[in-house]
Amino acid sequence: MLVESNIKEKLRDVLFGCLKKVSENHNISLDEIGFVEIDRPANLEHGDYATNLPLRLTKQFKNNPMVIADQIVSEWPETDFVSDVSVAAPGFINFKLDDQWLQNRVTQIIEDGSCFGNNTVNDAKHVMIEFVSVNPTGPVHVGHARGAVIGSSLANIMSAAGYHVTREYYINDAGNQMQLFFGSVLARYRELLGIPFELPEGGYQGDYIKDVAELVHSEFGDSLIDNPEAINEMAQFSTDTMLNAISDDLCELRVEFDNWFSEKSLFGSDEYTDTIGELESKSYLKEMDSALWFVSTMLEEEKDNVIVKSTGEPTYFASDIAYHRNKFKTREFDQVIDIWGADHQGHISRLKAAMRALDIDDSKLKILISQMVTLKQGDEIVKASKRTGDFVTVKELVEEVGSDACRYFFLTRSASSQMEFDMELAKKTSNENPVYYIQYAHARIKNILALASDNEIDWYQADLSLLNNIHELNLIKALMRLPEVIYQVADSLEPHHMPHYALELASYAHAFYEHCRVISSNPDDEAITKARLRLIEAAQVVFEKSLNLMGMDAPDRM
Incomplete structure (x- = not known):
């Protein structure tokens, strides 16, 4: 990790050293203490x-927390990045960053450029993020879109955190739902030719x-027509047609994949049979009611x-077991992250059990559930698609509000x-819309x-x-939080911290603009003009990086 950029990690390292000295004086093992939390104070x-x-x-040291705080602070060494360490009741330790150190970070941010905030501590870890994975039987709707955005943004941020990330779409192209899809297409094909047709029961409408x-x-x-092999002949073409449409719609949302993995390939290779064989050899299978049970x-x-x-x-569960065995044992990913829809909540426990049966550490499998989305147009709930009559597609939503608003x-x-997705708010071109507010801050810079360039x-x-105004220093502090947010998202698998950070960063940038004139025509202000231009150049780097991590544009003008 680039500790120099991550203030929390720098503080934690020094604090841990102080704690080690105090613990030795009390014959206390650091293993009893656990993770050292560092946060920003409410005030x-x-x-x-x-x-x-x-x-x-207090329990380990058997002492008053204020006394413990004083003992830790007494061991604090002189550092270049902290100017003051103080104790506050009932037992907090507060840290104030050094102004000069902060001022020098401006140059670091500019020199790091698009790499600012990245770290290398995870560079040996290969992670797969599997998301969307919609059956190729229909368009991607807004419920899938949420998981798509979460997955693609998480992949971007984990890549910045040093992981080798593979973005994968699992194509559910085997099983009964595909036969219903093919039967539905064939029925409409016959209708097109004026031939009597009948949609299959449970077919697609x-x-x-x-x-x-x-x-x-x-x-x-x-x-x-009258071809008994009709479904087989048109099956792959229909599947490819639907997958191309899904891929195109997701690209409009700026969601792309490194790999598209076919469920059918599990059965065309030894993956499925090897999985069943391994479970059977470990006595995890039984026959009952003419079926095979795990x-x-x-x-x-x-x-x-x-x-x-x-x-x-x-069953779908059998395919899922074989697929995840392939992820861990065949392709040897260190960690697998699945992003599923709300209707799959009940499948998590049994899949993890299957991993344990295959001697796979189930803690390496993380499953995130993307909950339901309700679209609102003003006070009205949007219930149906203009075209399909039963769902709102990603394509329709992007056409209505734009990909940046969708993603944010x-x-x-x-x-x-x-x-709730407020479509009316998402389309506003005012500071009330957080997307506009953030992107306008970047465009303003x-x-x-x-x-400044035009004026040479x-x-x-x-x-x-010269950057010692409170608004200048607050902006620098906000810029320096990006490495922490990248680390936090990659560690917690919670990408929602990134848009909240971007909004807070924009608020500090706008406050800076309101109180600090950047370009002055007064010759006496030449030095501060240059310093502030250097500061907003650093801010531009961080805004662009934050927006790109979310898969959003960083516009030059609004």
Whole structure:
């Protein structure tokens, strides 16, 4: 990790050294203490950062937390980045950052450029993030879009945190739902040709099925009429047509994948049979009622689960086990993150049990549940698509509010929280809309820097010690929080911290603009003009980086 950039880690390292000395004096093992929390205090007048560590140590040290705090602070060494360390009741330690150190960070940010905030501590870890994975039987709707945005943003941020990230889409192209899709397309194909048709029971109704049928007709002409192999002949074409449409819609949302993994490939190789064989060799399978069951109760699950039906057809759960075995054992990912829809909540426990049965550490499998989305247009709930009649597609939403608004609003709530998407707010071109507010801050910077260049102002050799106004220092502190946020998101798998950070950064930038004139025509202000231009150049780097991590544009003008 680039500790120099991450203030919390710098504080934690020094604090841990102080704690080690105090613990040795009391014959206390550091293992008893655990993780040292460092946060920003609610009242920033107390300092820039704080820890409640002394309050947590009263049991081990058998002493008053204020006394413990004093003992820790007494061991604090002289550092270049902290100017003051103080104790506050009932047992907090507050830290104030050094102004000169902060001023010098401006140059560091500019020199790091797009790499600012990145770290290398995880550079040996390979992570797969699997998300969206919609059945190729219809368009991507807004419920899927939320998981798509969460997954792609998390991948961006984890890459910045040093992980080698693979973005994967699992194509559910095997099983009964695909047969229903093919049957539905074939029925609409026959309708197109004026031939009597009947949709399969439980088939797909949307108008997009007619679109696929028209493309099938363009490709195959009338050759599928009275052809007993019609479904087989048009199956791959129909699947590819739907996958291309899904990929195109997701690209509009700026969601792309490194790999598209076919469920059918599990059965075309040895992956599925090897998985069943391994479970059987470890006595985790049993036959009952002409079906094959995974005996999950052996792994403290409440019930066993069917993996092969009495018809001989593998269940979705069987495919899922084989797929995750492939992730861990065949492709050897160090960590796998799945982003599932709310309807899959109940499947988590049994899949983790299956991993344990295969001797895979189930703690390496993280499953995030993306909860439901409700679209609002003013006070009205948007219930239906203009075209399909049963859902709102990603394409429709992006056309209505734009991809940046889609991405930002989908990211603002934690994945586990249900959310309302206010389409009216998302389209506003005012500071009331957080997307506009953030992007305008970046565009404003670009405009000022362009003006300075047009006026041939050279701000490279600026005197950064002049940046001692509270609004200047607050902006620098906000810029320096980006490395912490990247670390926090990668550690917690909670990308909603990034849009909140970007909004806070914008508020400090706008406050700076309101109180600090950047370009002055007064010759006496030349030095401060250059220093402030250097500061907003650093701010531009951080704004662009933050927006890019969220998959959003950093516009030059609004």
